[in-house]
Amino acid sequence: xxxxxxxxxxxxxxxxxxxSSTSVKMLLSMLSIVAASKANAQNITPIPAVRPDPNGAISxxxxxxxxxxxxxxxxxxxxxxxxxxxxxxLIRQGNLRGAAAVASKDPLFLDIQIRDTAREMSDxxxxxxxxxxxxxxxxxxxxxxxxxxxxxxxxxxNFYYRVDPAIIATLPTNATVRQDEAAxxxxxxxxxxxxxxxxxxxxxxxxxxxxxxxxQRANNIETPxxxxxxAGLMTTRSFTGAHAVAGTNRRMVEYSxxxxxxxxxxxxxxxxxxxxxxxxxxxRTPSGSVNLYQSRCKACHGQMDGFRGAFAFLxxxxxxxxxxxxxVNKMNRNQTEFPQGYVTTDNSVVNYATLGKNVDQLGWRxxxxxxxxxxxGKMMADSRAFSRCMVRRAFxxxxxxxxxxxxxxxxxxLADQFEIDGYHMRHMFENVAIQxxxxx
Amino acid sequence: MKNFKEMTLSQKRGLLASTGLPMVALVLMVxxxxxxxxVVQSTxxxxxxxxxxxxxDLESDTKPVTVTYSENLVVSMQQLTGVETLSARAKTxxxxxxxxxxxxxxxxxxxxxxxxxxxxxxxxxxxxxITAEKAxxxxxxxxxxxxxxxxQGATAITDAAKDDLIRRMARNFWGRNxxxxxxxxxxxxxxxxxTEPAAANQSVTAETENxxxxxxxxxxxxxxxxxx
Numbered sequence: 001x002x003x004x005x006x007x008x009x010x011x012x013x014x015x016x017x018x019x020s021s022t023s024v025k026m027l028l029s030m031l032s033i034v035a036a037s038k039a040n041a042q043n044i045t046p047i048p049a050v051r052p053d054p055n056g057a058i059s060x061x062x063x064x065x066x067x068x069x070x071x072x073x074x075x076x077x078x079x080x081x082x083x084x085x086x087x088x089x090l091i092r093q094g095n096l097r098g099a100a101a102v103a104s105k106d107p108l109f110l111d112i113q114i115r116d117t118a119r120e121m122s123d124x125x126x127x128x129x130x131x132x133x134x135x136x137x138x139x140x141x142x143x144x145x146x147x148x149x150x151x152x153x154x155x156x157x158n159f160y161y162r163v164d165p166a167i168i169a170t171l172p173t174n175a176t177v178r179q180d181e182a183a184x185x186x187x188x189x190x191x192x193x194x195x196x197x198x199x200x201x202x203x204x205x206x207x208x209x210x211x212x213x214x215x216q217r218a219n220n221i222e223t224p225x226x227x228x229x230x231a232g233l234m235t236t237r238s239f240t241g242a243h244a245v246a247g248t249n250r251r252m253v254e255y256s257x258x259x260x261x262x263x264x265x266x267x268x269x270x271x272x273x274x275x276x277x278x279x280x281x282x283x284r285t286p287s288g289s290v291n292l293y294q295s296r297c298k299a300c301h302g303q304m305d306g307f308r309g310a311f312a313f314l315x316x317x318x319x320x321x322x323x324x325x326x327x328v329n330k331m332n333r334n335q336t337e338f339p340q341g342y343v344t345t346d347n348s349v350v351n352y353a354t355l356g357k358n359v360d361q362l363g364w365r366x367x368x369x370x371x372x373x374x375x376x377g378k379m380m381a382d383s384r385a386f387s388r389c390m391v392r393r394a395f396x397x398x399x400x401x402x403x404x405x406x407x408x409x410x411x412x413x414l415a416d417q418f419e420i421d422g423y424h425m426r427h428m429f430e431n432v433a434i435q436x437x438x439x440x
Numbered sequence: 441m442k443n444f445k446e447m448t449l450s451q452k453r454g455l456l457a458s459t460g461l462p463m464v465a466l467v468l469m470v471x472x473x474x475x476x477x478x479v480v481q482s483t484x485x486x487x488x489x490x491x492x493x494x495x496x497d498l499e500s501d502t503k504p505v506t507v508t509y510s511e512n513l514v515v516s517m518q519q520l521t522g523v524e525t526l527s528a529r530a531k532t533x534x535x536x537x538x539x540x541x542x543x544x545x546x547x548x549x550x551x552x553x554x555x556x557x558x559x560x561x562x563x564x565x566x567x568x569x570i571t572a573e574k575a576x577x578x579x580x581x582x583x584x585x586x587x588x589x590x591x592q593g594a595t596a597i598t599d600a601a602k603d604d605l606i607r608r609m610a611r612n613f614w615g616r617n618x619x620x621x622x623x624x625x626x627x628x629x630x631x632x633x634x635t636e637p638a639a640a641n642q643s644v645t646a647e648t649e650n651x652x653x654x655x656x657x658x659x660x661x662x663x664x665x666x667x668x
Contacts, residue, residue: 051583052611066615076516078612127543128510145460400506405500
């Protein structure tokens, strides 16, 4: 299945933060695509040579159409563009959703708007400057395939998206996409970086690949195997590379909540939550104060350390995610801070974020205990917070602002509709864009 | 008139200031005073007296202005102009502009260096557009410069030709027809610029292209062309 056209020995790619020169490269390659070919469907959307109609009337519906198109794709196109004219007609018929669908079916929606939505979720910086990666590609793929894919699979899917090997076979050898599974996909970002440097349109070239894979390293040899504990985007190389490298795997919990539940730690911290899972490295007497621990440290760590068990076997070393069958050392380090603290012996997860304001804001709807990342992923995917978070992210991208406090009801009803629609991402974006308070 | 590249900052500033009435105050405030908190207010001040449809209604004034961000700016400018293949110069301008272009597009991230970069980029893309249009020998088949004779000097550009190209660019770039005030402003600034001495060794027909470049760059890099 996996075609390995050549073995690339560039194993040492460092997953450092993106620097502006990389962005520049991305931009340049994007431009060169456009130059490369317009007929080729693999390449970024062709740019229609729109002929302005100097005497044509511009109706309110036309203007609205252009704004909705721009909101959904993040790209401005001329008012006389055929896509806008088509949307105008649909708006006239009262078919706002149909109009929005013209925009959401445009390649720009996936290649620009959804790419940028994913980029903001994919690394620690949380900006649109994040690189193309397995996370971003898989996110784009899930949205593209909304008709057959529930957004819940972002946290439960046992698949990833990659460039279709059949398309790679058609590329010139001096402009290929590297695809050695170990070297270019599992231990480096080469495969995904090449999408950008070759100027390919992600929506046109990605295919779903199952199952997720991971590389085992022994004697400096990398051997890809099936992922034992897949959880959608959470177990992509880029997400684990950003949050499971070094540290204590608490960042995996923190950022899973940030990205998929839209909640920073401070917003779901709860000093009333039990703390029997708080590990030995967290002192119970910071600055000699038990009160400080009770009121501050415990509020975050009580819950976080309960979830953290999901990542007990996970590490990110030598440029790749690694999962063994043993608890990694970082889970139990610095034991002398509080020797009576919790010792991790397995990958069990306990959900203690179930009290007070968290009842409503998280809205758990499935098992509160389990094992491994897959069960943590499912817990989140089934929650109310997840569907609301997807709506919030769409709102922020499309309406160019965060929903206001008094718009919470709008968010919630959009989230309800999203669930009724089977967690259909593309339809949800359309519904957000046609909200009266979104695009004026 | 000088080539855009050779213009002094104050000349560019003059060019920027000619980008249409609703934009004038914004450009000056956002671009040159780096005074973004005033953005929302300034749109209200600027929109008084505008005839014709204005994109700045009260409702959109209630949310802060955001503009096309990051590398999407180039994608948008290409869509607006229909320039599919960028020249090496335009690519360089894009490369240089990228680090200066806001990541979020939020008003408080828009500053003077960004505005200069946007204008430079707009000018280069306009140059590509003019080159492409000039190559279309049957004037009726052009998209913007249907009433322009590229074989003649800038003084041969008639008033009707100016009106026509301003209208066409307003529609494509701004998504609306220009207002009377904007047209007057654009034309008077254009006329003023055309009375400046020509750059050395510049042919008369190059003057025509520069005149077009001037108007195109001003309109393509104005706020209404890049805002959400």
